[in-house]
Amino acid sequence: MAINPLLEQSSRVALAAFLHDLGKFAERAKLSVDTEALDANKQLYCPHRKNHVDDRGWFTRVHAAYTGLAMDAIEDFLPDLTGTDFAPFGSWKTQDADDSFINAAAMHHKPKTFLQWVIATADRVASGFDREEFERYNAADEGTATGKNHYTARQLPLFEQIRLHRGAPQNHQYRYPLKPLSPSSIFPVQAAGYESDDNAAAQQEYHALWQGFTAALGQMPPSHRANWSLWLDHFETLWGVYTQAIPAATAFNVRPDVSLYDHSRVTAALATALWRYHHERGDTGESAAEALQDPQKSWGENKFLLIQGDFFGIQDFIFASGGETGKRAAKLLRGRSFYVSLLTECAALKVLDALDLPSTSQVINAAGKFMIVAHDTPATREKLQQVQNALDAWFLEHSYGQAGVGLAWTEACCNDFRRNPVVGATPTSRHDDSRSPYRKLIDKLIRQMDVVKNRRFNLCVNPDAPIVIEDFLDRFDNTKGVCKIDGRSPATEPFEDVYIGGLAKDQIDIGAWLAKPDKQRILITRDTLHMTSAVSIPIFGYHISFTGSEADKGKFGLEAKTGNLLRAWDFSLPEKDPDRALWNGYARRNINAYVPIATEADKLEEAWDKYIGIEEALEIGAAKTLNHLACSDRIQENQGKWIGISALSTLKGDVDNLGLIFEKGLGNDISFSKTAALSRQMNNFFTVYLPWFCRTEFKDSYTVFAGGDDFFLIGPWLSQIRLAGAMRQAFQRYVASNQEVHFSAGISTTKPGLPIAQLGEMAEAALEEAKGHNPTDQKPAPKNAVCCFNQCMAWDEFAELTGHRQMHLQRLSADNGLSTGYVYGLLNLIEMAEKVDQNPENALWHSYFAYRTARMLERKKLDKDQRKRRHAELAEEIANAGIVRHGGNYRVTLFCHLYQQRD
Numbered sequence: 018m019a020i021n022p023l024l025e026q027s028s029r030v031a032l033a034a035f036l037h038d039l040g041k042f043a044e045r046a047k048l049s050v051d052t053e054a055l056d057a058n059k060q061l062y063c064p065h066r067k068n069h070v071d072d073r074g075w076f077t078r079v080h081a082a083y084t085g086l087a088m089d090a091i092e093d094f095l096p097d098l099t100g101t102d103f104a105p106f107g108s109w110k111t112q113d114a115d116d117s118f119i120n121a122a123a124m125h126h127k128p129k130t131f132l133q134w135v136i137a138t139a140d141r142v143a144s145g146f147d148r149e150e151f152e153r154y155n156a157a158d159e160g161t162a163t164g165k166n167h168y169t170a171r172q173l174p175l176f177e178q179i180r181l182h183r184g185a186p187q188n189h190q191y192r193y194p195l196k197p198l199s200p201s202s203i204f205p206v207q208a209a210g211y212e213s214d215d216n217a218a219a220q221q222e223y224h225a226l227w228q229g230f231t232a233a234l235g236q237m238p239p240s241h242r243a244n245w246s247l248w249l250d251h252f253e254t255l256w257g258v259y260t261q262a263i264p265a266a267t268a269f270n271v272r273p274d275v276s277l278y279d280h281s282r283v284t285a286a287l288a289t290a291l292w293r294y295h296h297e298r299g300d301t302g303e304s305a306a307e308a309l310q311d312p313q314k315s316w317g318e319n320k321f322l323l324i325q326g327d328f329f330g331i332q333d334f335i336f337a338s339g340g341e342t343g344k345r346a347a348k349l350l351r352g353r354s355f356y357v358s359l360l361t362e363c364a365a366l367k368v369l370d371a372l373d374l375p376s377t378s379q380v381i382n383a384a385g386k387f388m389i390v391a392h393d394t395p396a397t398r399e400k401l402q403q404v405q406n407a408l409d410a411w412f413l414e415h416s417y418g419q420a421g422v423g424l425a426w427t428e429a430c431c432n433d434f435r436r437n438p439v440v441g442a443t444p445t446s447r448h449d450d451s452r453s454p455y456r457k458l459i460d461k462l463i464r465q466m467d468v469v470k471n472r473r474f475n476l477c478v479n480p481d482a483p484i485v486i487e488d489f490l491d492r493f494d495n496t497k498g499v500c501k502i503d504g505r506s507p508a509t510e511p512f513e514d515v516y517i518g519g520l521a522k523d524q525i526d527i528g529a530w531l532a533k534p535d536k537q538r539i540l541i542t543r544d545t546l547h548m549t550s551a552v553s554i555p556i557f558g559y560h561i562s563f564t565g566s567e568a569d570k571g572k573f574g575l576e577a578k579t580g581n582l583l584r585a586w587d588f589s590l591p592e593k594d595p596d597r598a599l600w601n602g603y604a605r606r607n608i609n610a611y612v613p614i615a616t617e618a619d620k621l622e623e624a625w626d627k628y629i630g631i632e633e634a635l636e637i638g639a640a641k642t643l644n645h646l647a648c649s650d651r652i653q654e655n656q657g658k659w660i661g662i663s664a665l666s667t668l669k670g671d672v673d674n675l676g677l678i679f680e681k682g683l684g685n686d687i688s689f690s691k692t693a694a695l696s697r698q699m700n701n702f703f704t705v706y707l708p709w710f711c712r713t714e715f716k717d718s719y720t721v722f723a724g725g726d727d728f729f730l731i732g733p734w735l736s737q738i739r740l741a742g743a744m745r746q747a748f749q750r751y752v753a754s755n756q757e758v759h760f761s762a763g764i765s766t767t768k769p770g771l772p773i774a775q776l777g778e779m780a781e782a783a784l785e786e787a788k789g790h791n792p793t794d795q796k797p798a799p800k801n802a803v804c805c806f807n808q809c810m811a812w813d814e815f816a817e818l819t820g821h822r823q824m825h826l827q828r829l830s831a832d833n834g835l836s837t838g839y840v841y842g843l844l845n846l847i848e849m850a851e852k853v854d855q856n857p858e859n860a861l862w863h864s865y866f867a868y869r870t871a872r873m874l875e876r877k878k879l880d881k882d883q884r885k886r887r888h889a890e891l892a893e894e895i896a897n898a899g900i901v902r903h904g905g906n907y908r909v910t911l912f913c914h915l916y917q918q919r920d
Contacts, residue, residue, distance in 0.1 A: 019579075019580055020244060020245075020246075020579075020580035021373055021580070022104075023373040024245070024246050024373040024374070024375065025245045025246070026104050026105050026296075027289050027292070027293060027373060027374055027375055027378075028245035028246045028249045028375040028377075029103070029104075029105070029106060029118060029245060030105065030132075030135070030136075030288055030289050030292045031249060031285040031286075031288065031289045031375050031377040031378070032095075032118075032245075032249055032252070032285070032377075033106070033118050033121045033122040033132075033136060033288070034122070034135075034136045034139055034140075034281075034284045034285040034287075034288035034289070035249075035252075035253070035256065035281050035282065035284070035285040035377060036084065036088065036122050036281075037084065037122045037123070037125045037136055037140060037281070037284060038080065038084070038265065038277055038280070038281060039083075039084045039087045039088060039091075039122070040079075040080035040081055040082065040083030040084030040085070040086070040087055040123070041080040041083075041167070041263070041265070041277060042087070042223070042226075042227060042230070042260060042263060042277065043080075043083040043084070043086065043087035043090070043227065044079060044080045044083040044167075045167060045168055045219075045220065045223040045263075046220065046223035046224045046226065046227035047220045047223070047224060048083065048086065048087060048090065048227065050083070050086045051086075054086060055082055055083075055086065058081075058082035058083075058085050058086060058123070059076045059079060059082045061082075061085075061120075061123075061124075061127075062081040062082050062084070062085060062123045062124055062126065062127060063076040063078050063079055063081050063082050063126065063127070064076065064078055064126050064127060078126045078268075080167075081123050081124070081125065081126050081127075082123070084119075084122055084123040085119050085120075085122075085123040088119050088122065088123075090231070091231060091234060094231075094234040094235060094237065095242070096242040096243070096245055096248055097242070098118055098119070103118065105132060105292065105296070105301070106118040106121060106132060116130045116132055116133075120133065121133050121135075121136055122136065124136075124137070125137040125140050128306075128310075129306070130306060131295070131301050131302060131303070131305050131306040131309070132292070132301075133306075134305075134306045134309040134310060135288050135291050135292045135295075135309070136284070136288050137309075138287075138288075138291060138309050138431065139284045139285075139287035139288035139291055140284050142287050142431050142434045142689070143280055143283040143284040143287055143434075143688070143689055143690050144265075144266070144275075144280065144688055144690060145434055145435055145436030145437075145453075145455055145687075145688035145689065145690075146435070146436075163189060163208075163212075163272070163273070165212065165214070165267070165273075166216070166267065167264075167267035167268070168216045168219040168220055168223070169212065169213060169214055169215070169216060169219045170212075170264050170267045170273045171192035171193060171194075171195060171208070171211070171212045171262075171264065171273070172192060172193040172195075172262050172263070172264045172273055172274065172275075172276055173189050173191070173192060173193075173264075173272055173273055173274040174191050174192075174193060174205045174274070174752070174753045175274050175275075175683065175691060175694060175695055175698065176205075176698070176751070176752035176753050176755055176758055177189065177190070177191050177205070177752070177753035177754075177755055178272075178274065178682075178683060178686075179678055179682035179683060179752075179755055179757055179758055180682065180683075180684070180757060181674060181677050181678065181681065181682060181757050182757065189208070189272070190207060190208055190209070190753070191205035191206065191207060191208060191753040191754075192205060192206060192207075192208045192211055192212050193205050193206075193261075193262040193276075194206055194211065194262060195222045195223065195226060195262050195263065196226070196262060196596070197226065197229055197258050197259050197261075197598035197599075197600070198257065198258040198259075198261045198262075198598060198599045198600075198701075198705070199591070199595060199596050199597055199598055199599055199705075200591050200595040200599075200705055200706050200709035200710075201595035201596050202261075202262065202596070203261075203698070203701050203702070203705055203706060203751070204706075204750055204751055205751075205753045223263075226259060226263075229259060229598065230255070230259040230260075233255055233258070233259065233598070233600050234255065236600070236601075236602035237251050237252070237255065237602055237603075238251075238572040238573075238574065238577075238602065238603070240572055240573075240574025240575075240577055240578070241572070241574070241577045241585075243574075243577060243578045244577045244578065244580060244582070245375070246375045246376065246583075247577050247582060247583065247584065247585065249375050249376060249377060250375070250376040250377075250584060250585075250604040251585075251602075251603055251604045253282065253376060253377055253604065254600070254603070254604045254605045255600060256278055256281065257278045257282075258598055258599055258600045259598075260276060260277040260278040260281070261276050261278045261279075262276060263276060263277040263278070264276070264277070265277045265279070265280035265281075265690070266280075274691070275688070275690045275691055275694055276694060279690050279691075279693050279694035279697065280690045282377055282380060282693065283380055283390075283689050283690045283693050285377040285378075286377055286378045286379070286380050286389075286390035287321070287390055287689075289374060289375065289377065289378055289390070290320070290321050290322070290374075290378065290390045290391055290392045291320060291321070291392070293374075293391075293392035294320040294321075294392035294393065294394065295320075297392065297394050297396065298394070312431065312432070315431070316430060316431035316432045317430050317431075317432055318430055319393050319428040319429060319430045320392065320393055320430060320431070321390060321391070321392070321393055321428065321429045321430070322390075322391045322392065322393040322397055322398070322401075322426050322427070322428055322429070323388060323389075323390060323391075323426065323427050323428075323429055323458075323462060324368060324388065324389040324390075324391055324401065324424060324425070324426045325386070325387070325388050325424070325425045325426070325427075325462060325465070325466050325469075326361070326364055326365055326368065326386065326387045326388075326389075326422055326423070326424055327385065327386050327422065327423050327425075327466055327469070327470065328357060328360065328361050328364070328385030328386070328420065328421075328422050329420065329421055329422075329423060329470060329473060330416075330419055330420030330421060331357055331385055331420065331722075332777055332781070333419050333420060334353065334357060334416065334419055334420040335350065335353045335354055335357060335721065335722065335777070336773050336774045336776070336777035336778075337353075337419060337503055337774065346642075346643050346773055347528070347612075347640060347641070347642050347643045347646075347719065348525055348528035348529060348640065349502065349521075349524060349525055349528060349773070350528070350719075350721050350731075350773060351527075351528045351531055351610065351612050351640070351719070351720070351721070352523075352524035352525055352526070352527040352528030352529075352531070353524050353528075354610075354720075354721050354722040355527050355528070355531060355608065355610055356523070356524050356527060357385065357420075357722065358606075358608045358724075359527075359539075359552075359556060359561060360420075360422065360556060361382075361385050361386075361387065361422065362382075362586075362606060363541070363556045363557050363559050363561075364387075364408055364422040364557065365379055365382065365387040365389065366541065366557075366559065366583065366584065367404050367407065367408065367557045367558075367559075368389055368391075368401065368404055368424070369389065370583070371400045371401070371403065371404050372389075372391050372392075372397060372400060372401075374389070374391060376584075376604070378390050378391065380689075380693045381692075381693055381696045381697075382606075382700075383696055383697070383699070383700035383724055383725040383726075384700065384703075384722075384724040384725020384726065384727060385725065386725065391426075393428045393429075398426070401424060401426055404424065405423075405424045407557060407558075408421065408422050408424070408557065409421060409474050409475070411556075411557055412474075413474065415520050415554065416520075417505070418473075418474060421473055421474060423466075423469040423470060423473060424469065425462075425465045425466045425468070425469040426465075427458075427461055427462055427465050429458055432454055433454050433455065433457075433458045434454070434455050434458070434688070434689050435453065435454045435455060436453050436454075436455050436685060436686060436687060436688050437453060437454075437685075451685075452685065453685040453687070455687055455688060455689065456680070456681075456685060456687060459679065459680060459687075459692070460680065463676070463680070492507040493507045493508075494507065494508070494509070497509065497516040498516065500516070500517045500518035500521050501515040501516065501517050502517045502518065502521035502524075502525075503518060503520075503521055506518035506519075506520065506521070510522040510553075512525070519553055519554050520554060522553065523552045523553055523554055526550075526552070527552070527563070528640075529640075530550055530563045531610050531612060531640075532612055532614060532638075532639060532640040533565075534565065534589075535564075535565040536550055536563040536564065536565050537565045537587065537588060537589035537590075538563070538564050538565050538585065538586065538587050538588070538589075538603065539561060539562070539563060539564075539584070539585070539586045539588060539606075540561070540562040540563075540564055540573065540576075540582060540584070540585050541559050541560070541561060541582075541583045541584040541585075541586075542559070542560045542562070542576060542581050542582055542583060543558075543559070543560070543580070543581050543583065544560065544581050545560045545562075546560065546562050546576070548562045548563075548564065550562060550563040550564065551563070559583070565589075573585065584604065585603050585604060586603065586604050586605065586606045587601045587602075587603040587604065587605045587606075588605065588606050588607070588608045588610060589601060590610070590611060590708050590709070590712055591705060591708060591709040591712070593709075593712065593713055595709060595713075599705065607700065607701065607704035607705055607724075608704065608724070609703060609704045609707055609708045609720050609722070609723040609724055609728075610708070610720065611707075611708040611711045611712055611718075611719075611720045612640045612641075612719055612720065613640065613641045613646060613716055613717045613718070613719055613732075614638060614639065614640060614641070615635040615636060615637050615638065615639055615640070615641050615645070616637065617637055619635055619637075619641070619645075620635055620637055623635050625653070625657070626659065627648055627651060627653070627659055628644075628645055628648050629659075631644045631645060631648070633645075641717070641719075643665060643719070643731065643769050644663075644769050644770070646665065646717050646719060646731070646732055646733055646769075647663040647664055647665045647733065647734075647768070647769035648663045648733075649717040649732070649733035649736065650733040650734060650735045650736055650917075651663065652917070658920070660917070660918060660919065660920055661735075661916065661917050661918070661919060662734065662916045662917075662919045663768070663769065664733075664734040664766055664767060664768055664769070664916065665731055665732065665733070665734060665737075665766070665767055665768075665769050665776075666731070666732065666733070666734040666735075666736075666737035666738060666764050666765065666766045666767075667729070667730070667731050667737070667764070667765045667767070667776050667777075667779065667780040667783075668718075668728070668729070668730045668731070668732075668737045668740060668741050668762060668763075668764050668780070669727075669728070669729045669730075669762065669763050669765075669780035669781060669783065669784045670727065670728055670741075670744075670760050670761055670762030670763065670784060670787075671726050671727035671728070671760060671761070671784070672699065672726035672727070672758070672759070672760045673759055673760060673761055673788070673800040673801055674800070675699075675726045678695070678758065679692065679695065679696075682695075682757075699725065699726055700724055700725055700726075702747075702748060702751050703723040703724050703725065703726075703727075703728050704723065704724045706747065706751070707720075707723050707728065707744070708720065708723075710743075710744075710747065711730075711740075714743070715732065715736055715739075715740045715743075717732050717733050717736055718730050718731075718732040718736060718737065718740055719731045719732050726760075728744075729777075729780065731776065734766045734916065735913060735916070735917065737764060738764060738805060738819055738913065739819065741762050741764055741803060741805075741815075742812075742815060742816050742819055742820070744762075745759075745760070745762075745803075745812050745816075746816075748760060759800070759801040759812075760801075761784065761787040761788050761790075761800050761801060761802050761803065762784065762787060762803045762804070763780055763781070763782070763783025763784030763785070763786060763787050763803070763804045764780075764783060764803065764804065764805040764806075765779040765780045765782075765783045766805075766806065767779065783804040783805075783807075784804070786804040786807075786809050787800075787802045787803050787804040787809055788800050788802070789809075790802035790804070790809040790810065790811070803815045805909050806908055806909050806912050808905055808906045808908055808909055810903075810906045810909075814903065814906060815909070817903075818903060818906060818907065818909045818910045819909060819910070819913060822894075822898065822899060822903075822907070822910045823910050823913050823914060825894050825898075826894065826895070826899075826910055826911075826914050827914060829890060829891060829894055829895075830914065832887070833873075833874070833877070833887055833891070834877070835873070836873075837915060837918055837919075839869065839873055840911060840914060840915055841915065842869060843866075843895065843900075843911055844908065844911060846862045846865060846866055846900060847900055847904070847905055847907055847908060847911075848905075849861070849862040849865075850862050850900050850901075850904060851904060851905050862900075863896065866892070866895070866896050866900075867888075867892070870888055870891050870892065871884075871888060874887055874888055
């Protein structure tokens with residue numbers, strides 16, 4: 018087995034493009050450099066502006082000079098850059114050294130050769146510049162729209178700028194802290210008190226970040242440097258961790274709202290595609306460089322192919338039932354959910370593999386969706402169709418069409434990425450010509466994917482599509498029967514006391530491995546590694562193994578050198594320290610796989626009969642079952658008695674108006690880099706912050722799936738209700754308090770033991786109710802709501818009902834000894850209050866409340882003044898602040914109180 022030379026060459030182009038702005042990082046960190054070498058690099062790499070007084074002038078874009086010097090500083094950690102065979106770049110050891118890897122990266126402001134123009138063009142296209150705008154940017158002095166320089170400017174959140182409705186201009190009150198990626202650093206902070214004009218302090222922040230970056234470089238497996246594509250995947254994660262909050266642009270009076278990471282990865286993807294387009298046409302000489310230099314000659318030619326992938330049928334796949342799923346519900350749920358992530362990742366890898374493209378060509382990857390930038394050639398389109406056919410065949414074989422991955426591709430030219438609208442036009446509609454070329458491209462991509470979603474598997478289009486699965490009945494063994502998990506597949510594998518199908522066995526095994534700390538890394542190989550923790554059914558031809566112990570196989574260096582090891586991904590949970598950088602030496606995929614693990618405290622509570630009636634015993638270090646989770650909110654009274662119901666709440670939600678946010682949220686000031694950044698940052702809340710939040714604050718919240726813009730969690734009934742409110746507060750902080758970016762959620766509370774499919778259906782129904790909440794008949798519906806105990810309301814009301822109102826009711830209950838019968842009676846009064854318009858006699862609910870409260874207090878040993886005072890307190894809290902103010906929604910407070918008191 019050998020490594021593909023074309024993939025190696027494509028990876029080198031990608032890395033050169035990825036590092037073209039390495040100098041920005043180094044310059045701002047005040048990297049110690051030789052003065053003569055810096056001056057020489059300025060002459061070579063930096064544009065020169067002439068002084069009106071004399072000819073001396075000065076250099077702009079000095080960071081380009083630092084790119085070459087910084088490359089020297091980190092060269093020992095990179096793959097060998099000095100070999101005689103370093104195609105497509107010239108080797109240091111040949112006469113073609115002027116067209117070297119380093120020159121291609123650093124010459125992006127003064128390109129001369131074809132390869133230099135490839136990276137320079139990709140740099141401009143990623144930013145959405147046209148030629149004139151870039152020339153002005155190239156000549157501009159440092160300085161941002163916020164009045165800061167390249168040292169002091171901090172990155173602005175894109176979320177703060179989103180506007181779906183016309184409103185007041187932004188004040189840009191928030192900034193991202195200049196720190197490595199971690200659960201805490203992804204949150205913006207107030208600019209006031211953080212961003213300053215102190216150059217020295219600002220440089221010190223950069224210096225600390227640079228020190229962390231170079232130290233982290235040393236943690237990458239040296240043996241993987243022999244495999245450019247594999248190493249590049251690791252490096253992209255590292256670069257993302259340490260540059261995700263570095264502003265990419267701080268000149269030309271721009272808003273510094275795109276990170277160096279997002280700009281770098283989009284530039285790398287575009288550069289790779291651009292080079293491959295010309296390479297496969299044999300057009301890589303001076304004429305190609307001249308054409309790239311003049312946008313009039315080449316920017317209108319379709320050279321790019323934007324490939325979208327979308328996993329459809331996710332919920333049907335995860336919540337499918339038909340067999341004995343109840344006994345193994347928790348393990349099966351997490352296994353299936355993680356399997357969906359694996360399928361999506363492997364589908365994207367299948368496309369990259371078929372086209373000999375590195376991982377950096379994938380610019381979007383979240384929640385079952387991905388986007389890849391490729392070269393638009395007939396061979397590319399033919400290979401894509403072959404990949405689609407292979408994906409369809411796999412899903413028809415193993416899921417019988419229940420789920421699948423659809424691919425859509427759309428051609429694009431450099432001009433399509435421009436962010437400049439027609440001069441003088443005012444945007445009034447998503448369909449008029451005032452939209453920028455890039456916004457039109459986004460609309461085109463969305464329409465193309467909609468077409469693909471509605472013709473899954475091409476069963477009605479492709480006459481060769483296998484509408485009937487041949488020999489289906491012949492696959493069954495009468496002695497094993499049907500899979501006891503999915504109820505339809507041939508049973509082939511013994512499992513406990515039954516037989517199940519191979520796919521179900523893989524999913525259950527994955528569910529078990531996810532709970533083990535020594536299985537937090539995934540290896541994807543062409544040939545099997547013969548590991549015990551390996552998925553039995555290859556996914557699209559790839560073998561998947563779970564590992565965590567490097568002692569077993571070293572760092573898989575031999576597999577890397579032979580090309581057998583395609584990917585090595587770390588998916589471990591964020592550490593409890595919220596400030597710890599999310600980097601463990603390997604490429605990372607942020608897959609939210611948090612599951613509650615039994616502790617010694619849980620085992621002790623089991624001995625005290627908290628989980629009485631549950632046959633399955635807890636095992637310390639193993640994942641808790643859903644039955645155990647249902648008991649977690651029970652509390653022990655002084656007498657040792659456990660009170661509170663055993664119940665689960667399913668919490669399902671997604672970000673409102675996500676399509677509009679990407680289509681028009683930033684108006685015409687949108688670029689390819691910003692689209693990629695928005696997608697990544699939206700995903701980070703659910704895959705970086707949420708698992709950390711559950712691990713530290715809501716430890717019994719079981720993640721079914723969370724990523725992209727949606728989430729589904731199961732856990733103890735009251736904890737999930739509180740988690741919903743806490744998530745909403747955190748999300749508002751995450752989006753810089755922008756009231757136009759929000760999510761809705763549905764909460765369904767049930768007894769444990771319901772089928773998985775029913776849990777999913779009930780949660781989905783609750784979410785739909787929340788999305789439709791529109792008490793004032795606004796058009797469109799405002800959403801931004803929650804449904805709990807079949808009551809829909811805005812989040813602020815939900816926070817009050819589950820916060821102040823519940824606390825006050827608990828206090829009054831404790832002070833007055835309110836019986837469950839008294840509280841249950843309040844539910845009847847709420848129903849009367851809701852129907853006063855239907856029957857005026859229902860207005861008597863006030864009198865009934867006063868009478869029942871007075872009778873209840875008469876049974877207490879209180880004097881007249883005490884009864885009067887307490888009656889007034891109860892009336893004010895329950896009747897006025899509760900029923901009158903909140904109507905039917907006050908049921909949420911009552912149910913939360915009642916369910917905590919049950920035996």
